[in-house]
Amino acid sequence: MTKSSFEFDDEIDRFYSCLEVGVTVHNSQNGDIYYANDYAEDVYGYAKDKLDTIDIIDVSSDSPSKSEFIKRIQAAAQGQSQQFEWQIQRPSGEIQWIEMRLSQLSVEDQSYVIAVTRDIDDYKMKLRHFHLLNRIVRHNFRNKLQIVSGRFTQIDDQYDDNQIFDQIRRAIGELVNLTSWANRLTSLDAEEKNRDRINIRTMLEEEVEKYKNRYPEINWTLDSESVYINANPLLQRAFHELIDNAVKHNSHENLDITVSASENIADQQIDVQIIDTGQPIPDIEITPLLGGDEPDQLKHGENVGLWEVQTIINQHQGILRLKENNPERKIIELTLPLADPQ
Template identity: 25%
Template structure:
């Protein structure tokens, strides 16, 4: 059990078992001396309690070239101010990035707490995704343009009276279009995931839906899209919520091989009108159970279970950025029932 001063002993069990590294320190000559640490500090930094307790903290965890930054943070703590900053600190295994919070505390043995949340893995992953997104999308767009031009030139030289030629040309152009759309979806996902949570944005979901339905009725005149919705319905949502609605309606239309697809869109209150479901029912092929489990239920992604495209992922992450939830089930029409669940906004 970590040794803590009597006046904070009531929190010792909590501090010992949280995953962030926590240090209780006393300022001696404006420098923090360690009075106790929790087990997460020992695990994350790699220094034993015997090494670190009663030692100068900065000597162990702050590299020489960052001492001035650390001194400025310590001074803020000494002045009674809370610190909150991304920092690099030295662990037994080398430099790591942390979110540092310095919290002043007035007691006989402890002048403050230092809390370190590891960020290295998250930061590296964010950077890697950013690089992959930019490089892959740029190269993909360029290669698609080159392929499209070459396919057109090859087709011009072929015998167009041959039905097989037209079939090949149609398949090639459809594949090129799919690649281009995939690149655009990746860009949209990257943009959405990079934005902070919505906060208190007030969006009229019915206005968004009206525009979307009108657009798809013109784009797919053979599809029957019926709605049963109120004139207005304000929800807490991001400005990108239209993307989710469009993706789900388009999914219902394009994945239906029938000559005429049927889609029914309506609202359904949840939890005494505090939450609302925008329901999109269709009569197309149902989304495979393995795909539903991965996208909606958080099942493990494998080479066989990953989802057939990015459209549903884009819708899911857009809804989640709005503080909502995407639910996938089976419709009474024989196809899919997709629910966008959002909090209402009075």
């Protein structure tokens, strides 16, 4: 990209630099950045002089594509304001959600596009919590209570049938477990800020050893480098949930489970993979592994764990992916930002 001679006068520059939103000015045809205020540095993680030289689509972790972004730029230049959300990758390797609004801008008879950008990571996390807790209350609690209510209506006629009482006890137990899930989810925000520098290998070793001792018939492989992340205790819970799923949802005969972690220096990230040779994950349970925000596809409301994992990984500015899902093997990959070197 070639730098433009575009600049605001000092008064306008001071005004935009005081705003707590990112403001960038773009070429109306190809999206090149001509101006960035101070807050844009915080949003994107690049210094202003660096923002002037990068292709903004290069910082996108998934969407929009270059052609989609240019279409939005050109539409905004023609007076059709644009508003959308997308994920960017900061130089630190962190993944975060932003909201961008594009509008037409004319300066000295020249056409530009001005972009106002907000960090919406906290909003996306709170929205995820709301959807999940709403799902639990609206669907899961109701279903379990209907079972309890229905079985109690039969007690008068079949009071000596132990099977009915066993079903009631199981339903009540599941309600208690769901209450525990709700309490854990509402505690996510409180725990997420307490972060320490942690060796991923240590966390994975601890989880693998627990399961290796309990299930020695499974073929276990741990292949991890010593790589560090700034994390809170919730990250250990995410690893536990993914390994636990591989153990509990597959026959242990000839089951191989590999847990690996490697450093991706180019992207300043850590790639963690949970690989098993068990059965594919059913389509109805895949949604949280594809980045969905609305947990309406939970099978009978039981698989809340994957939604919790997705939330924890998002809180650590990472991405959860299902890389393979076939009868030969499953690969679930977590991409997390590296801690700064010490």
